[in-house]
Amino acid sequence: MGESPHITENTRAWMPRASRRMAVTALAATLLAGTATPAVATAGVAVPKAAAGQDRPELQEAIQEFVDAGYAGVQMRVNDQRGEWVGSAGVRKLGQSAKPPTNGHFRIGSTTKTFTATLVLQLVADGEIGLDAPVADYLPTFKLDRRITVRMLLQHTSGLFNFTGEYYDDGTIVPGIPWAGQEWVDKRFHTYQDEELVRLALSKPAKFAPGTNWSYANTNYVLAKLLIEKVTGHSYATEMKRRILGPLKMRRTVVPGTSPEMPRPHAHAYYRYEDAGQWKTIDVTRQNPSWISAAGEMISTTEDLQTFFSALQGGKLLPAPLLAEMRKPHPKSSGLFGGYGLGLYVQDLGPGCVGTVFNHNGSNNGYGALIYSTPDGKKTMAASITTGDAAIDPAQVFPKALDKLLKEVFCGGKAAG
Template identity: 65%
Template sequence: MNTSVLAAKGPRRTYPLLTGLRRRLARPAAVTAALALASALLTGTAAAAPAAATAGQDRPDLRQAIQEIVDDGLLGVQVRVHDERGDWAGSAGARKLGSAAAPPVNGRYWIGSTTKTFTATLVLQLVAEGRVGLDSPVAGYLPELGLDPRITVRMLLRHNSGLFNYTGEYYPDGTVVPGIPGTGKEWLDHRFTSYHPEELVRLALSKPARFEPGTNWSYSNTNYTLALLLVEKVTGHSYAEEMRRRILRPLGLTGTLVPGDQSRLPGPHAHGYLRYQDGDQWRVVDVSRQNLSMLAGAGDMISTTKDVQTFFTALLRGRLLPAALVAEMYRDPDPRSESLYGRYGLGMYVLDTGPDCAGVVLDHNGSPPAGYGSLMYSTPDGSRTLTASLTMGDAAIDLGTVFPKALDRLVKAVFCDKR
């Protein structure tokens, strides 16, 4: 995909990777909301790790990068890369605490807010069909919710609506307005609770908006749960059914699903853990099972590194949307959203890795409330991709340091290696 649509909007700016990562952690509300809530408490393990399991050609640079992530304290990592040297997949660390086995190379995992790119694609398919207007008021499609008529479909996908984030809001002055519990013991005690999408949206609408529609940027899960309701209202079918019909089946994504109330990861998978404080004691619990209906349309999907790679490549190469709408997803990203992931467009971030690397890279990472992290990166033409799953263990680590370090390592290894 040509990146000239970015250049046409002004000079290209380079974001030094590690500096950007640190800046990102200073703005937790800009991370996937679940990761923002969890960043102070999620922890990994520094247990001895077995040698990385790999598939494809030997890539010592990538094997070293993922082993260093485990050495820094995460329990496990699965990584898949496609570039001019071919395909490579590998894993390092442990599949679960107390096990000597490495994580499965293509195991299933909770992809968190990587789900948002899937949801944005569904909405934009309806735009391509003329059934939804990108700049039309959302209230026109969902009048029963009493939405501000100034909020457009574009504002949902771009996080410009100003709607309260139902998983909680974190303001620059340190003020916190709580929402649905998203971390620690409070989340743990309710991790199997089921939520209906409309229930989540009505909770958000009962709180004051963060700003007037279109006047600012703030990452809010509410936007994408509303997008789910929009898909269901316009099509007359469930979000899960439309996802299967429009994306999963056409692309053969057999490892991907919209789980609804399903709490188990089906098939081979690595285990993720939450280390949390209970009174004056620290405890560790396996959170591989969790009900993510609390993030409907915004962070609830299950997938594999292979399926996420296939999806993102197909999207960027025009198999799911017309080229003009694909370009619209990363054209003119909002400068107010600048973070370690880049700047936000429509369902994806736009990161400029600079002239010494691959230049513009598109991404959307994610995390459920605990245990897992998901990475999804690609050049705009889909020729170089990185997808990964990270799992947390039982060691007391500073995720605010370890996560950006791991991210920087992988992005540099894949997008800054010119050999």
């Protein structure tokens, strides 16, 4: 498949005309198909605090599988009882031999949603927001259905139209803003306003009555951002720095807003698309993420993601009752990454593994992010995958590579469930 949707996990989103002949799958929605030329794997890079944990060739082989499948590069960090392992495979930039930096920045896509949900829940803990209060009470200008609660935004049960487009069970496709193909390439530096994205969604019919079903929609998390800003009187970026990034000393994590820049060091990411019948590949390392806003804009590193997820699961960011609410999957949500709670996927890896893991993977055009943790936050895996110029079908290759990775990290080499 040439182009594929990447917008958000486990959602059927509008596909560009060139791709409508292909079925939408959970995998295709996860990572882009415009991928990279295979490259030689590089050895795991030793880190001072856990040098003994470096002798783990099975982890190197697991990330190499992504590169062998056609992705440009991978960087990964694993923290567990054996210490910390850090490694990379593939290339930092097409046409060059240097490997991806193991401390490199990357766009984390929908992993941003876990940060956003945590911020909202912190405000719930402070008594500033009611988890089951109508969103309309806080954001009256949008005239939202009063049945839509704050919980429904975080859980994707609001029924609101996804501003990046909807794909319905009967085959109906209703497009939203351009996020793929030539249209996105032409507008990749365009600035969108949050209110513009929300009003586009509200101009379309709701997918279902609030609270009656589950459907992943980026609209929910743009509203969550506006909610944070309205209640605190500060910008989303300011609150993120004050409440999460600052206290956890996550100095390499960025809330870019409208800035297209990527901090150094970083691996380059590429996008393959069809233009007038010809396939083209361009470097999309620089792009304006305002089109996805608090649903997927953030930039981070594997070290910072590990710090955040470990702190979250270890109970350092939320009181126990709210962390428990975050971890309750909605009964109608299920897919490749498990069931969906409040900004968090809950996945059972099956017999022989560690049991339940929490995750929220994500992608933006060119970049993919993986983050997994055990309930106590003591075993974590964080990774970035970059795409290049090889044509692959992620629905065919990604599940196999992900399963190998999960079984090596969390199942002692046994098949993941």
